[in-house]
Amino acid sequence: MTGRMTGKAFRAALTASVFISAASIAQAQEVPSSAQDAKIADLQRQVDELKAIVSALQAAKAPVAPAPVEMAGSAGSAASPAPVQMAAAAPAPAAVPAEKKKKGWYEKLMIRGYTQLRVSEIISGDKTAPAGVSRLRSPHDSGINENGNFSIRRARLVVQGDISDRVSLYMQGELAGSVSNQSNGESRLNYMQMRDAYADVYLDKAKTLKVRLGQSKIPFGWENLQSSSNRLPLDRSDAINSPIPGERDLGVVVYYTPPRIQGIWDELSHEGQKLFGNYGALGFAVYNGQTINRVEKTDGVMLIGMATMPFRLDGLGGIFEGQVAEIGASGMLNTFKPEVRTGGVSATAFKDNHVGVHAMIYPRPFGIQAEWTWGKGPQWDATTGSIQVKKASGGYVMGMLRATDTPVGQIIPFARYQHYRGGWKIATNAPRLETDEYEVGVEWLPMKELEFTLGYSNVSRTETDDRRTGRAKGDLVRAQVQWNY
Secondary structure, three states: OOOOOOHHHHHHHHHHHHHHHHHHHHHHOOOOHHHHHHHHHHHHHHHHHHHHHHHHHHHHHOOOOOOOEOOOOOOOOOOOOOOEOOOOOOOOOOOOOOOOOOOOHHHHEEEEEEEEEEEEEEEEEOOOOOOOEOOOOOOOOOOOOOOOOEEEEEEEEEEEEEOOOOEEEEEEEEEEEEEEEEEOOEEEEEEEEEEEEEEEEEOOOOOOEEEEEEEEEOOOOHHHHOOOOOOOOOOOOHHHHOOOOOOEEEEEEEEEOOHHHHHHHHHHHHOOOOOOOOOOOEEEEEEOOOOOOOOOOOOOOEEEEEEEEEEEOHHHOHHHOOOEEEEEEEEEEOEEOOEOOOOOEOOOOEEOEEEEEEEEEOOOOEEEEEEEEEEEEEEEEOOOOEEEEEEEEEEEEEEEEOEOOOOOOEEEEEEEEEEEEEEOOOOOOOOEEEEEEEEEEEEEEEEOOEEEEEEEEEEEEOOOOOOOEOOEEEEEEEEEEEEEO
16 A cells, blocks of 8 residues: 555544454354354454555654555464555654734833922021012022922823834923913913924934934933933023923934943842932933923024033942942033013024033932032123123032942932022013022932932022012922822
């Protein structure tokens, strides 16, 4: 017998043979002895044929065909079956990999955010003042006023994720925005406002080089890039924030991060250090230049460049063993049209150019952080009663102690001094600010979802209003609870 038989066919043949054999045996019991011998011989022949079929099927499953097999009939069989010749088995088909299941959009995106509930109290000093005289106020926190109480400082909602291996998106909204002049000059609170809306396009598989498209943070100043959910003091410093209030604009950025530098940042992030976020070791950007959510009013663009480098201090030994430092610099070239009190924006686009440097040692457990900036930008000149291009400079120095192994969670006490002399360009008529502030505080993280900050400040500053003069002085206590989700 020559050929190929499937397992299904073999099972069918075997079953049929069993039934035929059983029937034949039953018949044999009913016939005389001579006829019974003939029946037995016939059954033996059928059994030999089945053996040949089984052997042929087993040979067909082998990778190499066996030599022709000749099955001799048993003694007493009427005839011997013909030799069985099996052809070489065909090679098994290659395994086809299972198709990778395509992820749904809901598996690619994640939602997260944080909310800050804050209370501010002026405990001494110029809580109020006559018209034309500065009051104790801050351009960063409208809750600092004579009626200060509870306020939602930030309520952020973030949607982010990888659309593909080379493209990711990031969108952040602020649910605690305010809109001014709604009724007799009164503001309305807690409007949704776009903060970020950008896509990252990675130009290499290692994701060291990327292009960021859309509205995003401007890479000028380390503190400006750090998220407000991570910053120790409740507000950014006046000097570092003054070139880019709101920290964002609409444009295109190229970021590059070598793997070695990324490895240091990953290590610091894993241990819970408060980083500035991955904005690259090198960044070059082109923006509109009118800052966040403002209509572009000039024909030019804002150019930004930044470089920052973390490095280990183990080689110095002693107190520097295990410490990581980071230094960097940034610069911007821009023209800006401030809003004016007569309505709209100024007819003149003023030069707005700045440089800044930053340096820090991450708290392990002691740390220090400092930034300084110099430049020229639009600023109200009280002598001429007009906006002029004038010098702006200032910065801050901060020390901190990070205690992670306390029975109640992580505790970080800190102290900061800030100084600034220059304009605040996004306020009407770009008023001049003069700030000196000493601040001490402590941040407590009983769990990663909950943070408490308590701070005290001794303040001496002018108000961001060109119609008020002099410097307000006083003492301020503020507290904040932040929940992360």
